[in-house]
Amino acid sequence: MTTLNVRGGLPSVTAPAAAVGRALLIAVPVLLVSTFLTFMLGGLTEQDPASLVLGDSATPADVARMRETFGLDQPLPARYALWLWDALHGDLGASWFTKIPVAQSIAERLPVSLSVAAGALLIAVVLGGVSGILAAVRQGGRLDRAVTVVTSVLATVPGFVAAIALITVFSLLIPVLPSGGWAPPSEGLLTWATFLLLPSVALSLDAAADVARQLRTGLADTLHENYIVGAQVRGLPGWRVVLVHALRNGAGPAVAVLGMHVPRLIGGAVIVETVFALPGIGELTKTAALGGDVPVVQGALLVTIAVVLISSALVNVLLVKLRPAARREI
Template sequence: MTTIDLRDRALSPAALARPFAALGRALLIAVPVLLVSTFITFLLGGLTEQDPASVVLGDSATPADVARMREVFGLDRPLLARYALWLWDALHGDLGASWFTRIPVAQSIAERLPVSLSVAAGALLIAAVLGGVSGVLAAVRQGGLLDRTVTVVTSVLATVPGFVAAVALITVFALLVPVLPAGGWAPPSAGLATWATFLVLPCVALSLDAAADVARQLRTGMADTLHENYVVGARVRGLPGWRVVLVHALRNGAGPAVAVLGMHVPRLIGGAVIVETVFALPGVGELTKTAALGGDVPVVQGALLVTIAVVLVSSALVNVLLVKLRPAARREI
């Protein structure tokens, strides 16, 4: 039997270049997505009939006052020129200022971004742990009661919208059994325990459908992997069952589950808008919703840019992780 030196192959130039190639592909996709999405936002803001200069100054403003305010806002320039100027400033860290409060957009986002990132990261962690444990147990107990239970529960959870789960969790854990707050926010400086109590319900509500998809994909991937020759051989050689499952089978069967989890990252960030509204969280989603309803285009534009950046970074990390997993999945012993 031919022996394959996995260390040599892992350190080959081609293997070392794979993560960078994945990152490069993600960036190539990101650039046109960024340009198109931000330009559409600018276009919609330019097509609205609402004049922010008139709204800010009020009904008593004269046409001359409105003209001066439009010049301050840059609305006297053509749409393409305004977009190009905004894009250039954004690349240098300047996202402009709110039309109505004159607060810098970057400052508003910096104050609220930790809230949204905490909820999204917590939901991602819960989805990975809950879905991972459920998927592994279901795969190990294929055809058994536990496997069927996980299949039924995940099928139900995958159909439950985030706001429905949020209302149900508030009803149970904040009203019927009042052990967690129904909403609001406390920063980490108030104490990690207090901070965590305000995060539990939003994170769980946002993570359920992602956890269900991860569990189903992981169960399917590991169900096939557990019957591969190298897994059977590891068992014959007397390796502990937990090592066979968690080291050999899990690494090679986790690719689809990791891909699904990566696909849920934009949904987690987008779903934070609804969750932040239900739980009264002062996050970027709530900021974007308020700005969009008020026609505050600079805030919407800046929030969109930051959201896209977070999604792109997350997608790049998932792609790199998938590249790391694929050689193990193609391994032949």
């Protein structure tokens, strides 16, 4: 999609497309460097996967044949190039130990991690958004000070501490939610939600606190702009002035900080999945890393980075849509 360039009369790329283009320019080298570093670290480890798979009774000839099967007899750059070529064609290889295709393992585990991360994102937006708006509207009052204090405390609480506290309260003292495990949506949306709620809340508190603080700051400044005062003088309802006129221009910092939290939500799922015994991609990666299963680690890393980069691109597009000034800068 293009727009007319007034100065030169030539078509130019629209702002959202330019934002996606800039994100891709960053994404490609990040993807290559991160996957190569992981591949290199796996290749430099002192453990021999062939020996681990075959056991202590394997002969040197057996180990050599297994290394050839794994492709470990080739130079590291050649192995990485071959893996990258296969990955770009949808083949992430198979586990060295279970022989299960990596893509299959990730497809089974990824919905769990995405559900937790999406739930945490939704909770962060709702809690942070409502708190930030109320604090901005009541700036200087008791509610504003209360939100400031609570968000300052929540921002310092690690995810695993919040997870343990939530389990203690809502699974032990008030046993209304399960302390761990997982149920897919196919077993019922209510059952799925009960297993999803505590992990999502534990993962969302830090992001919700930052969103609330940034939204409060952005709206507090915006509510004093001349066009907001003019809308109030014209007799527009207060909710319309805040939610329609002020929020569009004051939500930029909150959206930006939320975009910064997306990698943390996905990365933090590893710890939360461990606490709540969730069969997600974080748990899969941790188990594979401890066992030296490089294909699984590499495939999980590739998918995780892709999810993070896609999320970051979407946040950049949303920022451009919200901020007219950003569209003029592109």
